Amino acid sequence: MKTVQLRDYTIAAGQLDRFAALWKKSVKVLRERAGFKIEGVWRVPAENRFVWILTYDGPDGWETANKAYYDSPERKAVDPDPAKLIVSQRTAFIEPA
Secondary structure (H helix, E strand, O other): OOEEEEEEEEEOOOOHHHHHHHHHHHHHHHHHHOOEEEEEEEEEHHHOEEEEEEEEOOOOOHHHHHHHHHHOHHHHOOOOOHHHHEEEEEEEEEOOO
């Protein structure tokens, strides 16, 4: 079953462009390699926000695949880590209305 998650990050002031570039170079690539699909990515410059929708429809289920992603040596080796630029985040599993 396809799981869909909305991720909404507030990025440190003045760091949105840097975050977006680091995210694209590392997180996006590694998430896709791990079987996730990026459905869309948006920036809200006036609010220093980065919003994206991530889906997973693999055999392992969301929790297992997500843990494997974070536990992978490749993810742990990301440097600089774009997550360090996140001031706050909100995530929610979403479904069609």
